[in-house]
Each structure stands twice: as structure tokens, then as C-alpha cells.
Amino acid sequence: MSLVSSLVYRRRSRLFGRLVQEALALYGMEVPAAAEIGPGLTVFHRGFGTVLHPYTTLGANVTLYNGVTIGRADPWVPQEASAMRRVVLEDGVVVCAGAKIVCKDGVLTVGAGTVVGANAVLTRSTGPGEIWAGVPARRVGVRAGIAVGRGSA
Template identity: 45%
Template sequence: MGLPERLVSKRGSRLARLALMPFNISIPAAVEIGKDFRLVHYGFGTIILPEVTIGDRVRIYHQVTVGRKDAHLTRDQSGFERIVIGDDVVLFPGCKVLGGPGVTTIGNGTMIGANAVLLTSTGENEIWAGNPARLVGHRKDL
């Protein structure tokens, strides 16, 4: 486990959150994170909203954002509830996962391509790419 993952695991501490600042990582204490979580390439620039659940063995590369697609609205006006990221998910560099009304779910084993902008829930073991992201294939390695 690298330094960023150790700091993220202690993100309830103000000191740990401050130590993440040089990495430009914002992962609030309210984010639920499963086992064997990895920030690949130190996860530079990773931003995750508090209303996110991350499964086991998830890999997040640098410059990833997990948030709301209706950020222009106040929380009271938004129908957004949360984002659930399943087990064995890979979020490649620069991708954006933007949840809409209700719960947005990224299925187990799904991969979101570099710089993709995902605006919807996915199934399991899918590969999504593009802006807006669309289903381009299925994983066969799991």
C-alpha cells in the first residue's frame, strides 16, 4: 500500500486530509471504501464526493472525478442520492463519473476508459468509453 492509500485510509484525521493536499486528492471521510483500494500513479487530482461507496479491489487512476452531473443545482434541488462503485472496477485517467437522480451504480468488474464521461449506471464487466460514455465491450479477463 502506497502513501496516498495509507493517507486515504486515515482520512478521518485532519492531518491526513492536509497531507493529501499536495496530491490534489479530495476523498472525504464519509466515502465508504472496500478492501485493497488502489490509487494508481498516486491518484493525483482525484476528487470524490462524500456520497460514494467504493467496493473491493477498485483501481482509480489520476485526474478522476466522481460527483454529480447536476452540480449547478443546490443539494436540496438535486435528486442525486449516491454513487455505488462495485468490486474490481477500474477508473482510468481523467474519467468522470457523474451521477444523476437517485443512485448511480457502476457494476462489478466494469472499466471506464480514459477521459470518458459516464452519466448513467452500468452493468457488470462492461467497458465504457467516450464523451458521453457508451458501452464499447465486455471484459473477458474476470
């Protein structure tokens, strides 16, 4: 496990939480304590420039590259007036460098095993095992050999 991944898991510590948040900030990462992070998170390139919204859920074995943003599509609207409820990345999702996953209404779900390409801007939910790229992101393929459902082999 990388140093950055270790820090992400320790950000909720009662004793060292604030210190860990500051250490992550030195790497240019913002991971609020409210964000839910599953086991096996991999962060490449020390996650420089990565920002997660507090209402983010990452499943198991999610991979994040540098410059990833996960959050609201309407930051100018006060939080209490926003219709965004949560962004969920299911198990095995890969978010490549510079990608933005932004939600405006309800819950945006990135399906298990999905890849979001470099510099893509994803604004809607995806199915499992899909490949999304572009601005705005669109489905450009399906990953071969990826189980389609949660818990399937």
C-alpha cells in the same frame, strides 16, 4: 499499499484526520471522510487531481488512476435540492485517467469488474464486467474472464 492509499484509509482518524486530509490535498486528492471505501483500494500516479463526492461508495479492490472525478452532474443545484443520492463502484472496478462518473438522479451503480476508459464521461449505471468509453460514455465491450455476478467464480 501505496502512501496515498494508506492516507485514504486514515482520513477518518479522530486524532490525525484533518492532517491526513491536508496531506491528500498536497497530492491534489479530495476524499471526504463520508465517502465509503472498501478494502484493497489501489490509487495509481498518486491520484493527482482525483475528487470523490461525499456520497460515494467504493467496493473492494477498486482501482483509480489520476484525474478521476466521481460526483454530481448538477453542481449548480443546491445539495439539498439535488436528486442525486449516491454513486456506487462495485468490487473490482477500474477507473482510468481523467474519467468522470457523474450522477444526476438517484443512484448510479458501476457494475463489478467494469472498466471506465480514459477521459470517459459516464452518466448512467453499467452492468458487471463491461467496458465503457467516450463522451458521453457508451458500452464498447465486455471483459473476457470476468465473473458476471457478485460472489460468482
